[in-house]
Amino acid sequence: QTVVTQEPSFSVSPGGTVTLTCGLSSGSVSTSYYPSWYQQTPGQTPRTLIFRTNTRSSGVPDRFSGSILENKAALTITGAQADDESDYYCVLYMGSGIYSFGTGTKVTVL
Amino acid sequence: QVQLVQSGAEVKKPGASVKVSCKASGYTFTSQNMHWVRQAPGQGPEWMGITNPSSGDTSWAQKFQGRVTMTRDTSTDTVYMELSSLRSEDTAVYYCAREGPAIYYFDFWGQGTLVTVSS
Numbered sequence: 001q002t003v004v005t006q007e008p009s010f011s012v013s014p015g016g017t018v019t020l021t022c023g024l025s026s027g028s029v030s031t032s033y034y035p036s037w038y039q040q041t042p043g044q045t046p047r048t049l050i051f052r053t054n055t056r057s058s059g060v061p062d063r064f065s066g067s068i069l070e071n072k073a074a075l076t077i078t079g080a081q082a083d084d085e086s087d088y089y090c091v092l093y094m095g096s097g098i099y100s101f102g103t104g105t106k107v108t109v110l
Numbered sequence: 111q112v113q114l115v116q117s118g119a120e121v122k123k124p125g126a127s128v129k130v131s132c133k134a135s136g137y138t139f140t141s142q143n144m145h146w147v148r149q150a151p152g153q154g155p156e157w158m159g160i161t162n163p164s165s166g167d168t169s170w171a172q173k174f175q176g177r178v179t180m181t182r183d184t185s186t187d188t189v190y191m192e193l194s195s196l197r198s199e200d201t202a203v204y205y206c207a208r209e210g211p212a213i214y215y216f217d218f219w220g221q222g223t224l225v226t227v228s229s
Contacts, residue, residue, distance in 0.1 A: 034214035051215035097169030
């Protein structure tokens with residue numbers, strides 16, 4: 001079974017830029033996987049950030065952007081702020097009505 | 111405004127079944143698919159399955175094959191997820207999540223229902 005992989009953790013300085021990726025254990029991610037990204041802080045419901053690769057959800061600041069980078073989906077935070085410290089998950093549409101969450105990335109801002 | 115309100119926490123014994131409800135409001139219930147996602151303590155979310163509220167069609171992740179039933183009631187704008195043969199590893203927060211209008215993503219989430227499986 002194909003696993004959706006993400007970096008376990010990243011650290012970024014306030015005001016800095018960080019790019020998280022979302023790949024496949026076998027194969028490449030393209031726009032046909034309709035990647036979406038979610039932010040979650042402990043004990044909270046996930047918040048939708050990006051859908052269809054690069055479309056920001058309503059109310060999401062433009063410091064969050066999505067793309068395809070070297071056969072992976074990517075989420076870039078430009079000008080990181082303290083309240084960006086969260087867990088980030090990607091979701092890919094695997095076809096035939098099946099979806100899969102990534103393993104998640106913990107982002108620390110310090 | 112869109113709201114998804116889920117049923118309350120449950121405690122079940124191993125081998126039992128649990129049925130979680132998710133009542134939708136603020137939009138046309140049959141216009142968008144509903145997903146079920148669960149999150150075990152300290153773990154990331156896991157996609158369970160999807161229900162089309164209009165047709166009743168469902169798809170689910172292979173690991174839940176034979177154990178999960180997803181239904182809907184269009185008279186009350188409610189979707190249901192029933193998981194049977196519960197084991198301790200099924201202890202998790204279960205979420206319903208609406209599929210967004212542009213499809214292939216989740217735009218609104220229920221508040222979550224904690225299901226605890228313990229003898």
